[in-house]
Amino acid sequence: MSSCVPTTATIVNSIGLRPLKDTSDLRELVASGKFFWLDLANADEAARTDLLSLLGLEDPDLGWVRPFGQAGRIAVSKERLRVVTWLADRSGNLVEIHVLCTRHHLLTVWNGDPAVLDEVRRHFAERVAELEKSPYQAAAILLQLLLGTLGEAISNADSRIQRIHDQLEREPGSIDFTTLKKRLQSVQSVWFDLDCYGSAVRLAMVGVEAVPGMDARGASELNDYAEQVQDIEHRLHERLRWSADIVQDYATAIAQRQGEQINRLTLVSLIFLPITFLTGFFGMNFAWLNGLVGGAGAFFGLGVVLPALTVLFTTVWLRRRRLI
Incomplete structure (x- = not known):
């Protein structure tokens, strides 16, 4: 050294x-x-x-x-x-x-x-x-x-x-x-x-x-x-x-945040589930409905008004239940 x-x-x-x-x-x-x-x-x-x-x-x-x-x-x-x-x-x-x-x-x-x-x-x-x-x-x-x-x-x-x-x-x-x-x-x-x-x-x-x-x-x-x-x-x-x-x-x-997100998705699915049902029902039975119901007004009522009323009814029901 x-x-x-x-x-x-x-x-x-x-x-x-x-x-x-x-x-x-x-x-x-x-x-x-x-x-x-x-x-x-x-x-x-x-x-x-x-x-x-x-x-x-x-x-x-x-x-x-x-x-x-x-x-x-x-x-x-x-x-x-x-x-x-x-x-x-x-x-x-x-x-x-x-x-x-x-x-x-x-x-x-x-x-x-x-x-x-x-x-x-x-x-x-x-x-x-x-x-x-x-x-x-x-x-x-x-x-x-x-x-x-x-x-x-x-x-x-x-x-x-x-x-x-x-x-x-x-x-x-x-x-x-x-x-x-x-x-x-x-x-x-x-x-x-x-x-x-x-x-x-x-x-x-x-x-x-x-x-x-x-x-x-x-x-x-x-x-x-x-x-x-x-x-x-x-x-x-x-x-x-x-x-x-x-x-x-x-x-x-x-975990709480994930639970809240799952709850939101569940509510959204509840709101749009009836529309999904109507869309599927009308789609599978389109030929039958075309022969049974005639006129643009009927199609407007079934295709637009009915889904809108369904969403409105579901939303009101969820609010009254205090789910949203």
């Missing part, structure tokens, strides 16, 4: 927030023994491997950090906290992020727009001087900040769901059911992943105070994080129910 490091490698420590300049910069940070957070976004495999090797990570750590496409999980052990979780980008999409905390550093590895975490880095930098005294507390605060991006995404989704609900009430036919169904399936998938992750978090927090090296502040913040994850689960589940209700309302509205 060259001495240049991608600008997506960012350092946050007690000095402040800055891009990682080169590999020698990271060596100096590691050698100093002072706590820092290294954020790696969009680093290619070669650059990522070189940087991780400078941190002296063990094989189990690398197994958590390097491969993507993992299920959400968390493990708390002596001087280690390993997490596979998600953050939400500006579009509200979930982005997988791997978090590793040791006694000397925090590491995050992910792929996405680095600007998404600008606010998270700034907030963490404001607190890092105090947080470096407790790595577990630092990791818990970082996890809470990452979880905050999911909370913002859910809040933004509320307005979109409300717009769809309003559109459904005004013009149900203008909604694309395929798109609506895909959105519901997407919410279901996110909720399922987060529900499984929430279970893993709650399990990891059982007896967390007894983990060797755990301090009171770290345990407290980790328990707070578990509660926040559960709150996000509940919020997302409510949105899932809301979205499902909208889909059900849409299906009901479409």
Whole structure:
């Protein structure tokens, strides 16, 4: 690897927030023994491997950090906290992020727009001087900040769901059911992943105070994080129910519209059914009628007046029955 490091490698420590300049910069940070957070976004495999090797990570750590496409999980052990979780980008999409905390550093590895975490880095930098005294507390605060991006995404989704609900009430036919169904399936998938992750978090927090090296502040913040994850689960589940209700309302509205159209067609058929009968009767017996009835007046009466009276009578009868 060259001495240049991608600008997506960012350092946050007690000095402040800055891009990682080169590999020698990271060596100096590691050698100093002072706590820092290294954020790696969009680093290619070669650059990522070189940087991780400078941190002296063990094989189990690398197994958590390097491969993507993992299920959400968390493990708390002596001087280690390993997490596979998600953050939400500006579009509200979930982005997988791997978090590793040791006694000397925090590491995050992910792929996405680095600007998404600008606010998270700034907030963490404001607190890092105090947080470096407790790595577990630092990791818990970082996890809470990452979880905050999911909370913002859910809040933004509320307005979109409300717009769809309003559109459904005004013009149900203008909604694309395929798109609506895909959105519901997407919410279901996110909720399922987060529900499984929430279970893993709650399990990891059982007896967390007894983990060797755990301090009171770290345990407290980790328990707070578990509660926040559960709150996000509940919020997302409510949105899932809301979205499902909208889909059900849409299906009901479409069925109602189809029923109304069928009723209209039925009424039209009732009005013109007698004319159809008369037309068929006269057509099948035209020769007999031609011999029996003579004159243009008779044909006008049977061919025009009688059908018109039939339509008028049927319409009046339907109105009196309040069918139209």
